[in-house]
Amino acid sequence: MSHPLSRTTHPHLPSYPERVIQFGGGNFMRAFVNWQLQQMNRQGLFQGSAVVVQPTERGLGDLMTRQDCLYTVLLNGIFQNRTVNSQEIITTVSRVINPYTHYEDYLALAEDDGLEFITSNTTEAGIAYHAGDCRGDQPPASFPAKLTALLFRRFELRKKGFVIIPCELIDRNGEKLHQLIEQYAREWQLGEAFVTWLREENTFCCSLVDRIVPGYPRGRDQELEHELGYTDELMVTAEPYLLWVIEGPEWLSERLPLDQTGLNVIFTDDMTPYRERKVHLLNGPHTAMVPLGLLAGLETVEEVMQDECFSRFVKEIMEKELAPMLNFPLEDVLAYASDIQERFRNPYIRHELRSISLNSISKFKARLLPILLRYQQEKGILPPLICLSFAALLLSYRGDRIPRQDLPEVNDVFDEAWSRPSSFVTTILRKESLWGADLTKIPGLIQTIEADIRQLDQSGSRAALQIMK
Numbered sequence: 001m002s003h004p005l006s007r008t009t010h011p012h013l014p015s016y017p018e019r020v021i022q023f024g025g026g027n028f029m030r031a032f033v034n035w036q037l038q039q040m041n042r043q044g045l046f047q048g049s050a051v052v053v054q055p056t057e058r059g060l061g062d063l064m065t066r067q068d069c070l071y072t073v074l075l076n077g078i079f080q081n082r083t084v085n086s087q088e089i090i091t092t093v094s095r096v097i098n099p100y101t102h103y104e105d106y107l108a109l110a111e112d113d114g115l116e117f118i119t120s121n122t123t124e125a126g127i128a129y130h131a132g133d134c135r136g137d138q139p140p141a142s143f144p145a146k147l148t149a150l151l152f153r154r155f156e157l158r159k160k161g162f163v164i165i166p167c168e169l170i171d172r173n174g175e176k177l178h179q180l181i182e183q184y185a186r187e188w189q190l191g192e193a194f195v196t197w198l199r200e201e202n203t204f205c206c207s208l209v210d211r212i213v214p215g216y217p218r219g220r221d222q223e224l225e226h227e228l229g230y231t232d233e234l235m236v237t238a239e240p241y242l243l244w245v246i247e248g249p250e251w252l253s254e255r256l257p258l259d260q261t262g263l264n265v266i267f268t269d270d271m272t273p274y275r276e277r278k279v280h281l282l283n284g285p286h287t288a289m290v291p292l293g294l295l296a297g298l299e300t301v302e303e304v305m306q307d308e309c310f311s312r313f314v315k316e317i318m319e320k321e322l323a324p325m326l327n328f329p330l331e332d333v334l335a336y337a338s339d340i341q342e343r344f345r346n347p348y349i350r351h352e353l354r355s356i357s358l359n360s361i362s363k364f365k366a367r368l369l370p371i372l373l374r375y376q377q378e379k380g381i382l383p384p385l386i387c388l389s390f391a392a393l394l395l396s397y398r399g400d401r402i403p404r405q406d407l408p409e410v411n412d413v414f415d416e417a418w419s420r421p422s423s424f425v426t427t428i429l430r431k432e433s434l435w436g437a438d439l440t441k442i443p444g445l446i447q448t449i450e451a452d453i454r455q456l457d458q459s460g461s462r463a464a465l466q467i468m469k
């Protein structure tokens with residue numbers, strides 16, 4: 001029988017001093033930030049580790065601690081024309097602090113001069129204001145409020161600030177986090193000197209991350225355990241590709257030499273174009289394929305890409321509707337689209353459509369709706385494939401064919417609208433709370449979506465795609 005991975009089973013693995021505070025130890029962070037720290041350490045360019053702060057009451061803290069914060073990253077895919085199937089034990093998490101049970105340990109991080117960087121991935125829901133958070137809470141509920149408490153302790157100790165690089169997939173993440181911290185600072189009456197210290201002594205960077213991380217290798221774990229010779233409940237699979245665009249000052253690449261390590265990390269003074277390109281051309285097709293694929297009984301991105309009818313849909317939505325609307329030379333953006341399709345075809349990882357479907361309404365709003373609007377304005381007609389995926393999404397939120405995974409308030413709006421099927425499309429398109437605008441004002445949208453829903457409902461998504469050929 002194999003033993004759980006730990007420093008007892010692997011006594012010769014290196015340890016490094018703590019240089020990073022990391023909020024969140026989810027799959028993505030473990031396969032992205034911690035993996036990259038390890039690559040810098042291996043080249044002798046960083047020599048640091050991250051202390052993980054558990055952002056929510058329930059988390060992986062106990063599990064991580066049981067494994068002495070060691071875990072395996074499995075990279076699987078084709079990268080630069082080579083097949084990659086690598087396994088690496090990651091040693092760049094030093095410990096996990098649960099602020100719900102060890103709040104003083106958490107605040108004590110402020111005392112350590114060796115800690116210079118703060119990173120986070122608390123999902124898109126994490127960088128948000130939480131009304132009930134108070135100065136004396138141990139800890140406050142939200143991530144920004146927790147961080148405010150830590151930064152205030154650091155300020156009171158008259159120590160230098162941090163470089164703060166959030167990874168959440170929200171636009172201008174570093175700025176939003178900074179704004180929320182200032183909001184708490186004012187609400188909690190922490191004083192103007194603290195607000196000035198936040199601005200002058202800390203560097204809030206916006207960043208954009210890209211790596212497909214399906215997570216635990218479900219279905220392959222027994223085989224891997226046999227191969228690795230240990231059990232590891234924290235192993236995580238990821239594609240070999242990665243991109244991290246960090247908008248920050250020029251000196252940052254000296255202090256955090258990710259790019260010098262040969263990693264695809266870009267330090268820039270304007271990340272906007274990179275973000276637009278990725279959100280619309282990678283996350284957009286993900287969100288577009290989900291309801292159509294699920295309605296046809298497909299389960300993974302790879303199955304979509306292996307299916308001739310569905311992969312043609314992905315190619316065409318990218319090349320005909322999304323790419324031409326982006327502010328990039330078309331040739332470059334088409335080359336990027338082709339690389340993404342190759343990543344989607346990765347035969348070694350199982351990326352579940354269900355996992356991408358989580359909170360699909362807000363994802364459609366961020367990833368596809370802006371392009372639908374741009375297309376309609378520029379061409380005077382609606383993009384047929386984006387509309388078909390929109391119709392499939394709305395149909396899937398009837399909840400009878402595939403389970404919905406969204407916020408209760410979003411599901412309630414759909415239940416109410418679907419209770420009167422004949423007016424459903426008009427009712428739902430009018431909901432500014434969902435789309436940020438009244439979509440019934442877009443010429444032809446009601447009729448197009450009604451017709452698409454009818455078609456999808458009667459004949460299914462495969463037939464609807466075949467008709468569009």
Ligand SMILES: NC(=O)c1ccc[n+]([C@@H]2O[C@H](COP(=O)([O-])OP(=O)(O)OC[C@H]3O[C@@H](n4cnc5c(N)ncnc54)[C@H](O)[C@@H]3O)[C@@H](O)[C@H]2O)c1
Nearest residue numbers: 024025026027028055056122123124125126169211212213
């Ligand atoms: N998995 C991917 O392929 C991938 C790729 C790029 C970006 N991302 C982004 O990373 C995020 C996390 O993905 P993951 O695969 O690591 O998921 P995960 O479930 O493994 O980890 C989620 C992490 O977020 C924390 N969290 C959840 N809700 C929170 C809240 N309300 N406040 C504070 N913290 C909260 C959890 O404690 C956990 O640490 C996703 O939202 C996604 O947008 C994922």
Ligand SMILES: O=P(O)(O)OC[C@@H](O)[C@@H](O)[C@H](O)[C@H](O)CO
Nearest residue numbers: 209210211212213283286355356
């Ligand atoms: O992670 P989500 O749930 O916000 O979105 C699902 C995917 O589109 C996303 O995880 C991509 O795989 C990722 O953004 C690639 O970098």
